[in-house]
Amino acid sequence: MxxxxxxxxxxxxxxxxxxxxxxxxxxxxxxxxxxxxxxxxxxxxxxxxxxxxxxxxxxxxxxxxxxxxxxxxxxxxxxxxxxxxxxxxxxGDRWYQDRERSARLPAAVAYFSPEFGITAALPQYSGGLGILAGDHLKAASDLGVPLVGVGLLYRHGYFRQSLSRDGWQQEHYPVLDPGALPLALLEEPDGTPARVALALPGGRELRARIWLAQVGRVPLLLLDSDVEENDLGERGVTDRLYGGGSDHRLLQEMLLGMGGVRAVRAYCRITGHAPPEVFHTNEGHAGFLGVERIAELCDGGLDFDSALEAVRAGTVFTTHTPVPAGIDRFDRDLIARHFGPGAELPGIGAERVLRLGGESYPGGEPGVFNMAVMGLRLAQRANGVSLLHGGVSREMFAGLWPGFDADEVPITSVTNGVHAPTWVAPEVFRLGARAIGAERAEEALTVGGPDRWDSVTDIPDEDLWELRRTLRGQLVAEVRERLRASWRERGAGEAELGWIDGVLDPGVLTIGFARRVPSYKRLTLMLEDRERLTGLLLHPERPVQIVVAGKAHPADDGGKRLVQELVRFADDPRVRHRIVFLPDYGMGMAQKLYPGCDVWLNNPLRPLEACGTSGMKAALNGCLNLSVLDGWWDEWYQPDFGWAIPTADGAASDPERRDAMEAAALYELLEQRVTPPFYERGRSGLPDRWIEMVRRTLSLLGPRVLAGRMVREYVERLYTPAAEAHRAMEPDAARGLAEWKARVRAAWPGVRVGHVEASAATATAELGSTLGLRVRVGLGDLAPDDVEVQAVSGRVDSGDRITGAAALALKPVSGPDLEGRWVYEGPLALDRTGPFGYTVRVLPSHPLLASGADTGLVAVPTDEPAGTAAPLMR
Structure with missing residues (x-):
């Protein structure tokens, strides 16, 4: 029953x-x-x-x-x-409180994400985005940063994965009871559950209660629509992570963004927590939080344009997506139905909301509402999640800033990090504690700092090697237990499974590969030449063994076929003791897998890996990385602690040929450079070269890959400037900036760069000499205080494009003349040899702008002004 x-x-x-x-x-x-x-x-x-x-x-x-x-x-x-x-x-005081007291620091930051990977006991994550968000909260807690997390409580979480007998992925959605999770209901002072509600078309409402997860010092608010006051359809809004069709996903994202702001307001009112000065949108799913905050300010008396400026000042947007296909996009008509009269925010209207997410730029689709575009338009500060990904993002979103080169698009980068206390094996921590003491070892994992990691150089070789042997042995035991359970689920009887006792060998070089299974991550690249792979697995002197795990999205049959292909190869009796696929990859498995592997393999299509933090977690345990130069590895790779898989960028446009070339390079690395140092023994009987690479991985990579380092960068480079901008954007300042922008946009067609003169200080252009620039600029109805006239210079390529550009502000010396032109002058230093070029441009200038590209307006020496900000709403 x-x-x-x-x-x-x-x-x-x-x-x-x-x-x-x-x-x-x-x-x-x-x-x-x-x-x-x-x-x-x-x-x-x-x-x-x-x-x-x-x-x-x-x-x-x-x-x-x-x-x-x-x-x-x-x-x-x-x-x-x-x-x-x-x-x-x-x-107690932490890093944030111990810093020199400064009013610049934000009183609080609200951090919104569609998923959070805190622990396997709270399964509210699907992959890297959620794990990153969880690590962000934990590191903020360790550092004392006053963060409030905001997400949704999914009653089924993400799916559980098993395999059929023939290796096809099966999905299961267990029901989660919030009462059995480490959660508490947020309650009003009278003891009733706190609620938020969204207005839906047709007079309906979407209601949600708020669960509180305490992540160390950081409260995490999770909205749950499974309440009796909702109709059946609305109760299911928070059913599954990344489930359902467009309407379902839109309701989830409205509840996350708009409902999340209302939940934060309720939490601060009930608990007395400081209201956030900065709102951080982790990917575009939560972008509607900016719309909600605009509505709040409009209710307080500001007009829409002024409210937009005030909201942008205190908002940070992080994009994790290196390809347009990875961005949530909705039909404009669907958005229009949910805003305006009879739905949400009737005082703002659907058309204004639509303009925020419209792809109104060259190459955009007019009928589409783009969540990442809205996130960028609503944030004065934006970043990618690695140095390479920052560049990819600037290229991808350059259409929002017409007239600017991609490298001037105002998207910076903060390279992701991982929360070391979560991902470092206890054995690794204990070895560090023996070397420098438990307190310093804990500081090394949380606060970071190279000086705390230098002590790794003093750990004896035999201790490092014994650590690696211990961790590998633990992984072998874990794999056998999980593999036996998987085969039982696939229908095998115990009598068929005696071979599992011989799966993997604690003395064999162990490679790990575990992640989501979209096609670009190339789960099956290792199978490109199966005979060559088999030779590596069964090598009589230098064998390798591989542990693979990963989930394909339930709707991605292509990804499921990749899983099945890998599973069928791993089922082959010839190699099944050397390669295994473990279903249901999650945090619990990962915490055993990362430490136990000797090499972490990553072979995505470059540059489609935004960051790829799994290799960071492995590195913190002394595991060496073998990866394509993508994401964080492109930034920090050194031959001292790993290997770079050569890529066929531009050399092989045919996907099959490209994969064949890169797989061959992978096999070559494994055969010639990876396996030899693992098996070679020095005079001490230990693999000296391998141990040295482990040592360098821990001492040099360790302090870089920490989430503590990442959160400190967010505080110093993004949160604090955003808090200062938020405080400066008082109502009068916001109105003034909005009016100024409107005036500048209207007058911009009259801005012209006229004649440019240059006089050399010497007869020849020599390094160290200067050019005296003199330029006539027509400002139309604008004044010199409204603009900045710049000389932009640098090396030029064969197409006369300036690279590595540097900008010099020129000064007005006279004007306006009878034609309304001003004369600007300035010295241009010739500080580089070789092909050199310069140009002149005019940008709007205002003390409250975050960057010269903020408005999207620029005028250059052409017959027509370049760039228009009308569709940008900046």
Whole structure:
């Protein structure tokens, strides 16, 4: 008989054990080994059955065991110590508070993301975007950054993956009971659940309650539409992560963005938390948060254009997408139905919302509403997630800034990092703690700093090698256990599975490959030449073994075919002891996989990997990277700690030929450069060259790949300037900037760059000499204070395009003449040899602009002005 309703009955803990509940409800336990050890000691068997989830553990421990612990003096002492440690962590000064006190720092930052990977016990993530968001919150907590996370609570999370007998991916969607998760309802002072609501067409409403997950010091607000006040359709809005059609996804993104702002306001009102000065949109899914904030300001008396300027000042937008196909785009008519009279934000109107996301630029689709475009238009500061991805993003979105070269598009980059306490194996941490002490080792993982990682050079070779052997052995045991469970799910009987006891060898070079399975990540590139791969796997002296995991999107049959192809190869009795595919890749598996591998393989199509943080997690455990120069590896690769797979960029436009070339390069690297140093032994009997690469990976890459480094960069380079801009954008300033922009746009057709004269300081153009520039500029109805006239110079290529451009502001010396022209002058230094060129341009200039390209307007020496900002709404 099936239950019609489910709920979770929580245990009543004896009074001496009450602190266990507080420890379980704060997700700091997910990265704090001491707290996990405490829960493990409650009941090791129940802990294993609960999958390392303290909330589930406390719901299954027999009452007799709880009573025993309540009288166990040693356990109570450990419990009191853990509770006191958490209290110090929550209330003590961290990096953010220890910095020189400055009013520049934001009082609070709201961080919006469609998914968060905090722990396997809270399965609200699908892949890298969510794991990155979870690591961002954890690092902010460790550093004391006053962040508030905002997301959705998906009742089915992302799917669970299994395999059919023939290797086809199967999806399962278990129902999650919030009462069984480490969550608490946000309640009003009268004890009723806090609610947010969105108006839907036809007089309907979408209501949601707010669950609170405490991620160390950071509150994470998760909106849940599965409430009785909703109709059946609205109850299912937060059913699955990245599920449903366009209408369903739009409602999810409206609830995340607009409902999320309302949830933040409710949380601050109820708890007294400082209101955010900065709103960070992690990818375009949450872009409607800017529309909601505009509506708030309009309700407070600002007009739309002024409110837009105020919102942009305090908004940061991060794009993770290197290809247009990865961006959420909706039909304009669908957007129009959800805004305006009878729906949301009737005071603003659908047309204004549509203009924010419209692809009104060369190459855009007029009938499409683009969430990333809206995110960029609503944020004064934007970034990609690696140096290479920043450049790709500037190229991809250059149409929003016509008249500017791609390298001047105002999208910077902050390279992702990973939260070391989450991803570093306890054995690695303990080895570091023996070298420099536990406190310094913890600081090295959270705050970072090269000086704390230099001590890796003092760790003896035998200790590093023993660490790697231990971790590899643990992985072998984990793989065998998971592989046996997978084959049982595929219908195999126990009598068929004796071979699994011989799968993998703790002494063999182990390669890991685990990630989502879109086609560009090329899961099956390793199968390009199967005989050559088989030779590598079965080499009599230098064999390799490979552990593979990954999920294809449920709607991606192409990705599922790739999984099936890999699985069928791994099922071959000739090689199945050397290559395995593990289904249901997630955080729990990853935390065993990264440390246990010797080499982490990554072979995407360059430059389609925005960052690719899995290799960072592996590196923190002494695993060496073997990767295409894409994402973060393009930025930080050195031969000292890994290998770069050559790519056929531009040399092979045919995909099959390109894959064949790059696969051949991969095999060559494995045969000639990767396996030899692993198996070669020096005088000490150890693989000296390999150990040295491990040492350099830890000491040189370690401090770079930390999420702590990433969050510090966000604070210093994006959050703090955004907070300052937010404070400067008071109502009068916002109105003034909006009026100024309107006036400049109207007058811009009258801006002209006229005659340019240059006089050399010497007879020949020599390095170190200067050119005296003199240019006549027509400003029309504008004044010199409204513009900046620049000389732009640098090396020129064969097409006379300036590269590595530098801009010099010229000064007005006279004007206007009878024709309204002003004369500008300035010295241009010839500071580079070789082909050199320059030009002159005019940009709008205002103290509240974040960059010269902010308005999208520019005038250059042509018959017509270049660039128009009308479609940009800047």
């Amino acid at each position: 099936k239950a019609i309703r489910r709920l979770t009955v929580r245990p009543v803990l004896p009074d001496p054990l009450r602190p266990l509940s507080d420890l379980a409800r704060n997700l700091r336990w997910s990265w704090h080994e001491g707290t996990r050890d405490l829960f493990r000691s409650v009941d090791p068997g129940c802990w294993a059955d609960a999958g390392g989830d303290p909330v589930r553990l406390l719901g299954t421990v027999p009452p007799a065991r709880l009573a025993e612990l309540a009288g166990d003096g040693e356990f109570l002492r450990r419990l009191a110590g853990a509770a006191a440690d958490l209290d110090r962590y929550m209330t």
